[in-house]
Amino acid sequence: MRICIFGAGAIGGLMAARLAQSGAAEVTVIARGPHLAAMQAHGLRLRSGGEEIVARPRAVGSAAEAGPQDYVVITLKAHSLPGVAEAMQPLLGPATAIVSAVNGIPWWYFHRHGGPFDGRAVESVDPGGKLLRALPPERAIGCIVYPAAEVVEPGVIAHTYGDRFSLGEPDGSRSDRVNRLSQTLIAAGFKAPVRPRIRDEMWVKLWGNLAFNPVSALTMQTLDVLTGEPELRAVCRAMMVEAQAIGEALGIRFGIDVDRRIAGAAEVGAHRTSMLQDLERGRPMEIDALLGVVVEFAELLDLPAPTCRTVLALVRARARAAGCYP
Structure with a gap:
């Protein structure tokens, strides 16, 4: 399984380090600047529970270097997403799932929502529906982030508390793709329940x-x-x-x-x-x-x-x- 963490800061770095350390997936992180340079030179260091591990996910600076993935986990802040959506396209193969581990209401919120607003763009986070076009909502898996972590220096993540990432399909189904992702995160030491009403x-x-x-x-x-x-x-x-x-x-x-x-x-x-x-x-x-x-x-x-x-x-x-x- 190929998993790409797009925006591997604090939460993305936590997820990437645990996934890479467990061997549960082939992990690529996309980052930039000193943080990227530190991961490339020394690996990704995770401090958690009084211990430190060094994981070595593949660290690159662009989606083009990463190539198509099975899952793309977005851990950027919501306002950053419209500006990078087009640059993410090389990550998207025919069946790539996009996991939105982003605070707040996501761009795909009304996808398969039912009722009068079904399919509607959420203008506050997706002006003009740009994200709905660039990141089709049928690719989306919801993800609610509960851990707290911080980038304390380039290439170093301090994990404070929490280990749960709740997952869910927009239509509430227990699809094969969401079940596989849940199992992979569990193998990496996280709690990853699949919720029918995400x-x-x-x-x-x-x-x-x-x-x-x-x-x-x-x-x-x-x-x-x-x-x-x-x-x-x-x-x-x-x-x-x-x-x-x-x-x-x-x-x-x-x-x-x-x-x-x-x-x-x-x-x-x-x-x-x-x-x-x-x-x-x-x-x-x-x-x-x-x-x-x-x-x-x-x-x-x-x-x-x-x-x-x-x-x-x-x-x-x-x-x-x-x-x-x-």
Whole structure:
């Protein structure tokens, strides 16, 4: 089995290192700059659980060097994807599956969704349907990422916690391709359940991200403050209640209530959200895939989302002022 990790940063590097070390697949990573150079020279070092392993996936700088794959796992941030979709074409053979391990709502969301929006492009993450054309949604497998990891220096990944990558076909089927991928990830030491309703799990993860990420960027506060300070908690909770109504109108089943979801976030402690980290480092922020899309769906459904709309306007302005809005 040939698996390519496109954008082998923290999460992609974690997956690549474990897959390559296990021998469960022929692994290629696509990266750039000092990170790529370090992997080519010294291998990919993974620090996890007090131990360090050195894996040696094939490390290249372009899709053309990698060639056609059985699976392409995309671990880029959502706003980066439209700019590289055409460059990914050499990876795609007749039966290549594209695994979208990307935060937020993916470009293929309405593929085989059913109902009035079936097949529709998600403009917040795929303006004009460019990704639907370049990365056909019938190739897509959903992937919800739970591990936390960081690139601590070029070629070195520090894995903090988590080992689950939930998988699912857009139509809910247990296809041979999703089962094979699940088995391969399990052989590499991960939990990789195949979910019949992958969008439900997608929304439960999004539920916290759509609120805590932008509010953290606006206030420069960590997760413990957002969940513990009553006024900030109330803002986040209002956003989540609005989003739940939107998700349920699209057929989503939330397996927990909003206060349990907030309590789960509080247990993480003094965590700096990814959006806050991006703001501090001057990098593009994942605003549209996490919150812009929720407001887009509210407009499609003609549902109110006043708190989400307000926070979206404020965080976009904050990001533009910092040069962090792609």
